[in-house]
Amino acid sequence: MAETLTKLAYQTFQQGKSYFGLAHKTLSTQLMNFLAPDAKQGTEPLSPALLGLIQQRLNDLIDRDWLDAEQGVYPTHLLFDNPWEDFFRFYPFVWLDMPTIWGRAAEKRYQDFSTDIRTEGYPSYYVQNFHHQTDGYLSETSANLYDLQVEILFNGTADAMRRRTLLPLKRGLEVFNLPDHQTRVLDVACGTGRTLRQIQGMLPDTSLYGVDLSPAYLRKANQLLADVPGALPQLIQANAESIPFLNDYFHGIVSVFLFHELPPEVRQTVIEESFRVLQPGGVFVICDSIQLSDSPELAPAMRNFPTMFHEPYYRHYTTDDLADRLEKAGFMSVQTEVHFMSKYWIARKAA
Incomplete structure (x- = not known):
């Protein structure tokens, strides 16, 4: 009985977040069409059948999320x-920021940053207003708004999609048969720490590490992770093209929503760096956007995404063979899964 009530509570909780995301997007789209019609140019409407398919996949994701929790993952x-x-606290700022976002989008000003934001020292591909984020990933405001904006984008399912990395990670770590406190896991491009928080909740005694280019997002991650029981993850500002750890150091590595924001040659470099710092027998789990080969019926949604959210490397990503890239780096036994709007690669380094 208690289990049934918990499941019902979870379904109601997710439904509420979904309705909130839909309501926000509907209202903001109507306002954008009225106040800044040029900001949405180049997008195509989604058919009722396609919207129904997306909703069914969302429901399947929620069912899978509950099942993994029910089974003790x-x-x-x-x-x-x-x-x-x-x-x-920050939802009003999402609305206050919208006119600025619409103006930049209409005028295609994708590298605009406030005068107090330091952009030197970062790779050129990173100095962009991804998602039309004001100041890209380099300001405190951007870090404060990011999780809320991503939840709205995915109708309240962003964490559920992140949690699809937990089962393959947990299974991958079991081969070492080590106590949790001797197990090391790295999150590449950890951002605000949402994925690390999920891993910390599942494996509170595991030694967790995160690297990210943005000092603002790392400060936000420290806030987010400080109140979770267990050891505090170690966070380091670093470029994933040169991960600052020794060879064969980690037992598991995850990376969530990174690869679609990298140029093709950088994707390969990050994969090779992840291979270098992973122990033989270790597992590497990537979560990112769906691709055309897996979900051709969702092509209209994929075509809209880079237009609406300024993702300059996304179109190439949707046809990129990451399994081949992983194998070229030395990974083996590459498996893939698709859940809702995300795709997952699970790869091992030979023991």
Whole structure:
């Protein structure tokens, strides 16, 4: 009975987040069409049949998320973990930032940064307003708004998609048969720390590490992770093209929503760096956007995404063979999964 009530509570919780995301996008689209019609140029409407398919995949994701918690992959409290204080505090700023976003989008000003933002020292491909984020990934405001904006984008399922990395990671770590405190896991491009928070909830005694280019996002990650029981993850500002750890150091590596924001040659470099720092027998789990070969019926949504959200490397990513890239780097036994709007690669380094 308690289990049934928990499942019902979770479904209601997710449905509420989904409705919130839909309501926000509907209202903001109507306002954009009225106030800044040029900001949406080049997009195509989605058919009712396609919208129905997307909703069915969303429902399947929620069912899978509940099943993994029910089977003990991770505790059920993770299903309800949401930064409500941040959401209520920063949601008004999402609206206040929209006119600025629409103006940049209409005028295609993709490298605009505030005068107090330092952009030197970063790779050129990174100095962009990805998602039309004001100041890209380099400001405190961007870091405060990011998780809320991604949840709105995915109708409240961003964490559920992140959690699809937990089962293959947990299974991959079991081959070492080590105590949790001797196990090391790295999150490449950890951002605000949402994925690390999920891993920390599942494996509280595991030694967790995160690297990211943005000092602002790392500061946000420290805030997000400080109140979770267990060891505090070690966060380092670094480029994933040169991960600052010794060879064969980690037992598991994850990377979430990174590869579609990298130029093709950089994707290969990051994969090779991940291979270098992973122990023989270790597991590498990538979560990113769906690709055309897996979901051709969702092609209209994929075509809209880079137009609406300024993702300059996304179109190439949708046809890029990451399994081949992983194998070229030395990974073996590459498997893939698709859940809702995300695709997953699970790869091992030979023991």
